[in-house]
Amino acid sequence: MEIRTGFHKRLREIQDDVLVMGSMVEKATSRSIEALKERDLDKAREIIAADQKINQKRFGIEEKCVQLIATQQPMASDLRAIICVLNIITDIERIGDHAEGIAKIVIMIGDEPPLKPLIDIPRMAEKVNDMLRRSLDALINRDADTARRIVAEDDEVDNLYNQIFRELLSFMAEDPKTITRATRLIWVAHDLERSADRVTNICERVVYLVTGKMEEIGASKY
Amino acid sequence: MEDVTLILFILVTIAAISTVLVLLRRQKVTRDNFKTLITRAKKQAGIPVDRPPDGTVEELGEVLKLLQGKHETLSANLNDEREKVTAILTTIGAGILLLDNERRVTMLNKSAEKMFRASSEAVKRRPFITLIRDHEMDAIVQKCLETTRKQMGVVQLAGGRQILELTATPLTSGVLVLVQDLTNIRRLEKVRQDFIANISHELRTPITSLKAMVETLQNGAITDSTVANDFLQRMQVETDKLAQMVNELGELSRIESGDLSLKLEPLDVTGVLERVTERLSPQAERAHLSLNLDISDNLPLVTGDANRIEQVLVNVIHNAIKFTPQNGKITISTGVEGHSVLLSVSDTGMGIPTDDLPRIFERFYKVDRARSGGGTGLGLAIAKHIVQAHGGNIWVESEEGKGSTFTFSLPLARSNQDLNKA
DSSP states (O other), rough: HHHHHHHHHHHHHHHHHHHHHHHHHHHHHHHHHHHHHHHHHHHHHHHHHHHHHHHHHHHHHHHHHHHHHHHHHHHHHHHHHHHHHHHOOOOOOOOHHHHHHHHHHHHHHOOOSSOOOOHHHHHHHHHHHHHHHHHHHHHHHHOOOHHHHHHHHHHHHHHHHHHHHHHHHHHHHHHGGGGGHHHHHHHHHHHHHHHHHHHHHHHHHHHHHHHSSSOOSSSSOO | HHHHHHHHHHHHHHHHHHHHEEEEEEHHHHHHHHHHHHHHHHHHOOOOOOSOOOOHHHHHHHHHHHHHHHHHHHHHHHHHHHHHHHHHHHOSSEEEEEEEETSBBBOOOOOHHTTTTHHEEEEEEEHHHHHOOOOHHHHHHHHHHTTSEEEEEEEEEETSOEEEEEEEEEEEEEEEEEEEEEEHHHHHHHHHHHHHHHHHHHHHHHHHHHHHHHHEEEETTGHHHHHHHHHHHHHHHHHHHHHHHHHHHHHHHHHHTTOOOOOOEOOOHHHHHHHHHHHHHHHHTTTTEEEEEOTTTTTOOOEOHHHHHHHHHHHHHHHHHHSTTTTEEEEEEEEETTTTTEEEEOOSOOOHHHHHHGGTSSSTTOOHHHHHSSSSSOOOHHHHHHHHHHHOOOOEEEETTEEEEEEEEEBBOOOOOOOOOO
């Protein structure tokens, strides 16, 4: 029993670290959109530099997980828990990379005049952050129902993406001079859409952790 | 025979005397023990040891009773202190949390519950990060535990809207965390900064023109009467602008400090609307805009100050004229809703961006500084204060590129309200 108590305590610590990493990535996403809105190149550079810390955090957690497996040799659901964490941190790190991608686009844009006021893109970013936060809540609370619900919300993000795409396409069709700027905004939206997909991966992992079965939730439309 | 009896008698006597001696000795020892106990007990309870104790059981009993009394007083005091601390924690505006050495939450006050949308019960014994979900705040607390020194930091939450100031103080075991919401303070600071930058900018333009013209006149242009007259005219225009600015600032300051004296009386807005339209028609014409009046029939009376309401209309229509390009249309219309009369000013102008809509009635708020060309940015703030002082509301609907509609409500005059109820 001593050993098992130590295991659960360490697993909880690892989960806390996952929440810390989640917060780092949430802020990176949110700040990248602020930098985009405000044409703040310094902020963008900070985000790019901070991505290193996110990667370091991920490796830190990975090491702790490997150590825990090596020293405690957990079985069944305990082992599943650690493996899920290992997978989830990969997805979180990728979301961080997408935020870094947006920051790089901000630097590419420099001080070009804005094509249009940003409304849908910030909305997408808020949605992504909200989904990420709740997916990590579901992880801590071992809540498969919430996880499944979040996967369904990915449709909202996809719809926003399509809306943005169509709008920017019409800009480009009307005036070829806007093509460069519009394309960059499409990339930003694409980064956000990919981030939302990563969150659904996290949710699938959570369901697997709780039920022991790998479910493919939310069948593709295609 | 008698020898045996004698020996027995002596033995019994010796035994009796020994027993008595032993008992006496015992009693003394007990007494001494009691004396020590009583003295020690009195010392501990802080009761003055005025006379050496007798060592009786009764005395011991008395001391015990005194001790019990002291204990009850201490308990009562402790409860009082606890109640005071609880009252302070419950009412204080800042969020206060107690964490243990492993950053788990052991207590949070009401303000903290509100700030982080959690209940005391749900977060007890859970790690700090699960409550605040912010790695920067968690890092400050961690640093405090590591360095056992007070740590402070300002953190912007994800989403960019809230700004919190965190102070982490190490305790003998654990950390005390104080959280203050700086969002409003920072926002007001920004408003103030905008205000000062704005005034400075607005004053600079007319003053630069005046300076230039004065210098030109001084350099000899004054001898040419045509030029001189032209310049004097232009200087008049600039001075008027400055005067208007100073007036508006004074007006706004008075209104905001609650010094708005309204002469409220039953009023037919039709008269006010017609007056305003007449007054501003020339300006609208110069801007090549059509100014139309669309008043409903049988408009009920409102309770209001005619001059102030005129001021509101003038401010709103001024904006409409400024932000509507040539050949556009401005329409003033009326309506009735519930217990109020509604007045609307619609234009076919450039509209207001969605991001700016919530701030449009702020002092000095200007949507696009470069294009608004003059004006203090106070017109709508003044209008809002006047309307609200009347007990009404003012709001705007707008679509960028299409136009805006500003609407404000005025309460119906008393007798009308009663009529409507009947």
